[in-house]
Amino acid sequence: MKNELENIYHSKINNLNFLLVDITYRKPHLHFDIELAFVLEGTGTVRTQEHSFEISAEQAIIFNNCQLHEFSSRGEMKLLILQFSTQIFEMVSPQLDKIHFESGPFNLRDQPETLRLLLKTALSYFSKDGNTPPRILRTHGYAFLLLNHLLDITPYNILSSFEQNKLMDLQGRMERISTYIHENYDQKISLDSMASREGFSRTYFSHFFKRNFGITFKDYLNNLRCEKARTLLTTKENLLNISYMCGFSDIRSLNTAFVKFYGVLPKDYRRNNTLPPKPEPISFNQDEIDNQVFYSDQGSFDILRYYFEKHFEAVPIGF
Numbered sequence: 272m273k274n275e276l277e278n279i280y281h282s283k284i285n286n287l288n289f290l291l292v293d294i295t296y297r298k299p300h301l302h303f304d305i306e307l308a309f310v311l312e313g314t315g316t317v318r319t320q321e322h323s324f325e326i327s328a329e330q331a332i333i334f335n336n337c338q339l340h341e342f343s344s345r346g347e348m349k350l351l352i353l354q355f356s357t358q359i360f361e362m363v364s365p366q367l368d369k370i371h372f373e374s375g376p377f378n379l380r381d382q383p384e385t386l387r388l389l390l391k392t393a394l395s396y397f398s399k400d401g402n403t404p405p406r407i408l409r410t411h412g413y414a415f416l417l418l419n420h421l422l423d424i425t426p427y428n429i430l431s432s433f434e435q436n437k438l439m440d441l442q443g444r445m446e447r448i449s450t451y452i453h454e455n456y457d458q459k460i461s462l463d464s465m466a467s468r469e470g471f472s473r474t475y476f477s478h479f480f481k482r483n484f485g486i487t488f489k490d491y492l493n494n495l496r497c498e499k500a501r502t503l504l505t506t507k508e509n510l511l512n513i514s515y516m517c518g519f520s521d522i523r524s525l526n527t528a529f530v531k532f533y534g535v536l537p538k539d540y541r542r543n544n545t546l547p548p549k550p551e552p553i554s555f556n557q558d559e560i561d562n563q564v565f566y567s568d569q570g571s572f573d574i575l576r577y578y579f580e581k582h583f584e585a586v587p588i589g590f
Contacts, residue, residue, distance in 0.1 A: 277302040279354050284407050286356040287414055289396045291571035293349050295562035296498050297342040299449045301442070304354040305372070306334040307421070308342075309379065309389060311351055311578060315344030319374050320445045323485030329380040331389075333372040333425060339445050340374075343498070345533060351393055351575070355414065369435065373426040383582075385420040390579045392417055394586065397572040444469070445483055456495045457518040462488050492518075493528040500525060501533070502562065504541040513537070 277300045281288050288304070294315070308317075314327040318341040319334065326332060326348075334340045336357055342348065360370065379386040392413035400406050430438070448469065452460065465488065466476035480488045496517040503513045514525040529537045566574065576586050 279304045279356075281356065283402050284396065284410055286359045287396065287410065288354040289393050289571070290352040290354070291349070291393075291397075291566040291574060292352065293347050293564040293566075294342045295344055295347050297563060298453060298495075298561055299339050299341040301337050301339045301446065302354070303336050304356055305336050306340075307353040307355075307389075308332050308334070309351045309353075309386075311349040311574075313344055313346055313348035315342060315348040317342055317376070318485050320442065320483045321485065322374070324374075324376050326376045329378060329386075330376040331379050332374060332376050333421070334374060335371055337439065337442050338374065339442065339449060343494070349574075351389070353389070353393070353414075353417075355418075359414070359418070369430045370422075371428045371430045371434075371438070373428070377425060382420070382424055385417065385424060387579075387583055388413055388417040388420060390575055390583075393575050394572060394579065397568045397575065399569075399572075401568070441483070448480070449484075452492060452495065456492060456499070457516060459518070460492060494532055496525075497529050497532045498562075500529060500537060501540070504537055510537060 279288055279302050309331040310326055310328050312328055317324045317326050317332055320339050392410060395406060395410040395413055462477060463473050466473045484491055499517045500513050510522050514522050519525040526536055579586055
C-alpha cells in the first residue's frame, strides 16, 4: 500500500475539478493541484506536514500543490472539494504560480460572498450542460472571481526559488516517511527503526515527526491501525486476528488504542454497527483503508442547490 500521489484529471473543464464526497477517512495523499475543501456537514480532523486541525461545518481549508494532507472523522464529513491546476494562475501572471497558502481552517460563514461564489462555481460545474462552451466560460468566470476572493481573505506568501526547493525537500521526506508507515503499519514499526531509516537520532526524529505531522509517531501509527481495524470489524474476523492484521500485538493493545480514538471498545463498535449507511456504492478498498462516498454530478447538483437556496436565493431554472 503506497502513500498516494493522486492523479487529477480535468476531463470536464480545463484546470478545474469538483468533488462532493462523504469522508470518514482519507489517507495521506498529495497532488499537483491546489485544493480547497469546504465542510458542508460534520466535523473532523485535517492533518498536513506541519499541523493538525479540527474542522467543522461552514469552514474551509486550502492545500498547496504537493502538500501532504489527510482527512479523518469519527462520524462523517460531507466535503465540497475544488481542485485547480496552477496553470490557472499562469494564465494571469507567472508570479502567481509561486503562491503558497498558509493552511488552516477559515470560516466561510463570515464570508458570504466567497461562499456564494464557491457554490455558484460548483453548481455551474455540476449542471447538466456543464461541459458546453457557455457553461465552461461561466464556470471559469466564477472560478476566477472565487480565487480573487480567496487571495483577499486567506494568508499567503510568494516563495523564492530557495524557499520552493526547501519546501519540496521537506515534502519529499514527509512523503517517504508516510509511505513507509502506510506500507508497513501491519508489521512491527518502532520510533528507533524509523529514526535510523532517516539518519536521525530517536529524540530528533520524535520532535521532527510531531512538528511536521502535528501528532506523535505513536498516535499516528495507532490511528492508522485503528482505521484498518474499524473496516475489519464489519467482517466476521475474530478480534485476535484483527489485532494481528492491523499490527497490534494482542487484543488488549487494540482495545486500548481503539478506545482512545473512538471512545468505545471494538466489540461494542461491532455490536452497535456504528458505521453510517451509505446512500451510494462506496469507492472503498479495505487494503487502502480509505472510506469515502463520491456523489454523481446530478446528486452533487441537487445537494448543493438545496444548500445554496437555504443560505441564499433560489437557483434560477435552467441553471
